[in-house]
Amino acid sequence: GNSVTQMEGPVTLSEEAFLTINCTYTATGYPSLFWYVQYPGEGLQLLLKATKADDKGSNKGFEATYRKETTSFHLEKGSVQVSDSAVYFCALTGAAGNKLTFGGGTRVLVKP
């Protein structure tokens, strides 16, 4: 079956630091890949997505590139802010349609 593995948190860093959250996946066929963000006390927001190999998704300064050869979709941001403190989830939809498979989530804490 499909699975998503992402680095465990918490990740603690200072404002303006570079952020990378690793995400790798196992899936049959050609999944679509997503990053969702959950701010404290809120639901999930779609951050970015990529639907085919070598696509780059980007939003709010975050980027992730769909790497089929390494089955990865790592999330990066060049300069984080305190407001980026949240839990980040990597996810995919596979051949079974729209069912999302989530990674375990990575908590990020940005300190001033």
Next chain:
Amino acid sequence: SAVISQKPSRDICQRGTSLTIQCQVDSQVTMMFWYRQQPGQSLTLIATANQGSEATYESGFVIDKFPISRPNLTFSTLTVSNMSPEDSSIYLCSVVVAGAQETQYFGPGTRLLVL
């Protein structure tokens, strides 16, 4: 995207009782789902809410415990029945908007505490 609302936003319930959670979307959607997020955990799909027919449940979830209705394209309810403290979670609905296939948008969630 879509504007998704859930009611209630949070509740505290006694064990043995039931709670019905509503999910309303402001536009027509092709698919609706219900997820559970246990404390400090990731999301687990409970079921796909099918319009006008029985929901499709994932392994480990049954209709008697989590009955779901979807009477039309923009509204669904999830009931958590005969609750126990282990049901304390965030329950989220999500939708796939017509014309935006593959992408799910989530509601704000319902935070449930069972005492």
